[in-house]
Each structure stands twice: as C-alpha cells, then as structure tokens.
Amino acid sequence: MTKGKELLGVACLVLTAVWMGHYHGGYAWDSSPQQFNVHPLCMVMGLVFLYGDGVLVYRVFRNESKSSVKILHALLHMMALIISIVGLVAVFDVHNKHGFPNMNSLHSWCGMLTFILFLIQWLLGLGFFLFPWASTMLRRWYLPLHVFFGLVLLAMAVGSSLMGIAEKVIFSGLLPFAPEEVLANTLGLLLVCFGLLVGYVVTRDEFRRPPNPEEEALSVHFNTLSEDSRPSTP
C-alpha cells in the first residue's frame, strides 16, 4: 500500500516535470516565462509528495524509535516548506516582472491559505511535540487537531493543485482533448489518488504504531521525574 503511494507520488512528479518540460519550454530562473514552470513542480514536490511522505512516516517506520521518527517527520515537512517557498517565489517574481496581478485567482487564495496553515501547523508541531515547551494536557489537546489538520492540509494542497492545473490548461488555449490536456487531467486524477491513499493508510488501524512497553515505561518515568509531567511522545 505504501509502495503504491510512493509509485503514485513519483508518477505525479514525472507528469508535472514532463508537462512543464516538454510542453512549456523547460525550466529557468531568470524571470522568463520558463521560471513559472518551477512553480507547479515545486508545489507538487513540496506540498503534495514530500508532505504526504512526512505524514506517513509514523506508519511506514512504525517499528523504529519514536523520537527518530518524530525528527524525520519534522525534517521532511521542513523540506516540503522550503521547496514550496521556492515555488512561491518563482511565481510571484514572474508575475511582478511581467505585470500580472498576484493573489487574484481562487487557486492563489486557497494555495496561499494552505501554505500559511501548513507553516503554522509546522511551528506548532515543533513547539508542542519536538521541544519540551508544552504541558501534557496541552499536548493531549493539540494532538488530534494536529492529525486532523494534517489531513485537511493534504486535501487542500491537492485541491489547490487541481485548480492550478485547470487554470493552466485554459490559459494554454488547447483544443479539446489535446494530448497536453489529457496529460494534465491525468496528473490531476493521480494527485487525487495520492491524497486518497495517504488518507487511507493514516486512518486505518492496521498501519498504526504497535504499543511499545519500553516507550510507555520511559514515558511514565519521564512524567514522574519531570515537574510538569510532559510525555516523551506526542
């Protein structure tokens, strides 16, 4: 199941790269129209592929030490954030250079909302779960919200990508069912399947981390020792 998700994610990246590389003149970083092509590639790579991988580390590495997995979760999402910042800079720079308005379309409204909520979620995750700043009660209150918004943000990222694809196809002025449109629409459907598969694996019990008596003992020990009873695990 997770291998299928990895294959789907790579297929999404390849289709995005081929779409922009073959049909729209490849990539550049010189404020030319080719710099725009960096935007979809970075957003799919950051906010969908790497983001989805980051969501799933607790399921894929469910037998590894929880603290290592937690660091990997934070690192993958940090990479996702950095790559999506590059993707945002790419499009804002091209828009500014060529006099196109920014933050005009529903795609940009939803995409920016997704990015800002993701940044907030990442910072809160860092403060609540990776650094010992929050009390057990606060952690327990925030964990289900963190998980819920984790999946909401993936759905919003896929939804924003779909709008971006739909807009790009219209602006490219293609004939109905042109090969480029079929490729772009197929990319859209694969993104939906990727989101669906990540959501399925995360919400199924059989992929959950098995209870680990050693971790539980450590957690209890840590709680007894520390003044404000912080658990070692989110």
Add this chain to the structure above:
Amino acid sequence: MTKGKELLGVACLVLTAVWMGHYHGGYAWDSSPQQFNVHPLCMVMGLVFLYGDGVLVYRVFRNESKSSVKILHALLHMMALIISIVGLVAVFDVHNKHGFPNMNSLHSWCGMLTFILFLIQWLLGLGFFLFPWASTMLRRWYLPLHVFFGLVLLAMAVGSSLMGIAEKVIFSGLLPFAPEEVLANTLGLLLVCFGLLVGYVVTRDEFRRPPNPEEEALSVHFNTLSEDSRPSTP
C-alpha cells in the same frame, strides 16, 4: 458547531444563487446560457450542502432511534443524488445545444468521478445497511470503508466545485479583483470551510452516538435469532 455548519452551507447556497442570478442573468430551462446557471446551484445544493447534511445526521440526531436516522441518511443522500442529476442534465444539454465538448476539463473528470462514486456508495450503503442482504462480516468490513469514502467524496465534491468556480471566473473574462471574482472566490473559501467543519464534527468523539444498551440488546437478539447473524445497526 452544527449550527455554524448549517449557516455556512446556507451562505454557500445564497452566494451561488446570487452569483448566477445577479451576474449571469438568472435561471432557465430552455437550453439557453441561463440553463447553465442551474448546474452550479444544483451541484452545490446536492453534492455539497445536502450531502454534508446527510453525512452528519448520525451526529446531529445521535439520541434518536438508529433505524430512523439510517432512513433519513439514505433519503437525504437520495435527494442529493436527484438534485445533482438535474445539475448534470442542465450542463450536458447546454453543451450539446451550443456545440461545446463534454467531459473535456479536469473539473468535469473529477466531478463525474465524484458523482459515479457517490452513486455506487449510495447503492452499496442501501444493500449493506438498509436492506438485510449482507452478512455481519460483510457489514463490518464495509462500514469503515463507507465512512472513509463518505468523507473522501465530500472533499472531492468541494474540490470539483472549486475547479468549476475557477473555470467560470476565467471564462467570464473579469478584470482582476472584480466584485464578481471576489464573490466567487469567497464562495470557494466558504465551501472549503463547510467541508472542514463537516469533517471535524464527523471525526470527533464528542459528537458520536452514545452507546445505547437497548439497541445493543436488540442487535444481539436479532443476531441470535437470524440465521446469518446480521446486526441491526451499521
């Protein structure tokens, strides 16, 4: 929380009605461009508003008898299906009359996939849970899938609506930040909030149906009596 969701849903309907009524010449059923306007209104009313209400009946009426709630769930989703069929007929008819291609855009691919999966999910729900055709084991296997795809379909319906809004805004050839575009984009954000709120209420434990000893007893009784051990509740 559920009142807020109802308010949001009504706001989505009103904004769609105003958008199509005020900016696109109102409604008709004569294959004129005004017939197209029936499409967004019906899809938002059927696949988002009524669909979301149908999803939530188990939470809103969590203290009513389960069999009544089950019938209400099926009826609301049947209404959602019928209204969305009207919305689909509206757009196919206008396209055919004016020589526009059908099933060309990513919006139409995702929207049709959502509709077909919803129809399948409704038929399966009917067969598995409302009529006594499935064994307990089959019901137990299908229930989590029914719940999972229930939320996936809501996300897909909202995503398809967002693409439809983005396409309509582009085809309307508006100036950046024209009042019509701001209204349409606001509608998009409200649809996202509606989906988010329904997803939140459905996945929180505090809104779940409290265990009912009478129902449990009836279910056990029914299982003991019936040959294939069907539970009375999904």
